[in-house]
Amino acid sequence: MARKLAVIGAGLMGSGIAQVSAQAGWDVVLRDVTDAALTRGTDAIKTSYERFVAKGKLGAADAEAALGRITATTELDAVADADIVVEAVFEKLEVKHEIFRSLDKIAKDGAVLASNTSAIPITKIAAVTERPESVVGVHFFSPVPMMQLVELVRGYKTSDETLATAREFAESVGKTCIVVNRDVAGFVTTRLISALVVEAAKLYESGVATAEDIDIACKLGFGHAMGPLATADLTGVDILVNATGNIYTETQDEKFAPPELMRRMVDAGDIGRKSGQGFYTY
């Protein structure tokens, strides 16, 4: 079977997905709306391959061949013969809806239509197509070439066959999959990190322990690579307040309610590394 992949969106995630897929032997069509976005995406891929070559992790000829398997285009019609399409455009439902409506008309019968969304329910994305059974969440993590995990998310109507094809694809590019069997807010990963960050922030807020000690507890007690409060600073306190707030709205489960401290930090602009101040000072 031809292994043709289309990636919609050549940003941080789309270019990473195109990169690992081409390296694994897939013919990749990379689509974005402007030539400038495509150039940024393909330049990022080239730079990343060069780094792997410099470190001796990839042969120069293999990097060259992988680059040769990527076709960059602004034409959506170019995805028509892809076996799998992975959408990685902005995290906005309207933008994703527009893409999936078009994919429904253009993609070949039986193609898997995947979204890399971090939080939008797959069922909502699939609902604008006539083939919701072919739509699935394939949630890669950033940076794609380094991170091993892919969270596969079943929408309400995703078929077993679609899920199996998505798994085959993710594994073919060297990733390990977990399956989210129900399309719940936050999937598995954001649910877990939200619960941990919220509890860590509450312990800190109520003076039970310092931020440093809470993070040390998770690192040395549980073997986490990074503590939850340092993770919140890295991800962005604003991003986490938003993510946990969405899960709370959907579930009404108090454990996901963003603590007052985190909400005030966002109001004050202390949102973590990107602002120079979060739970820690940078």
Ligand SMILES: NC(=O)c1ccc[n+]([C@@H]2O[C@H](COP(=O)([O-])OP(=O)(O)OC[C@H]3O[C@@H](n4cnc5c(N)ncnc54)[C@H](O)[C@@H]3O)[C@@H](O)[C@H]2O)c1
């Ligand atoms: N950044 C992360 O850490 C991360 C991790 C996991 C999942 N995600 C998800 O991946 C998706 C993409 O995120 P990103 O960080 O790569 O965003 P990004 O802003 O880096 O890239 C988005 C790209 O989509 C393009 N685009 C917008 N509309 C388009 C259209 N109609 N057709 C084709 N391309 C279009 C933009 O020009 C841009 O190049 C989002 O759904 C995000 O939630 C992001």
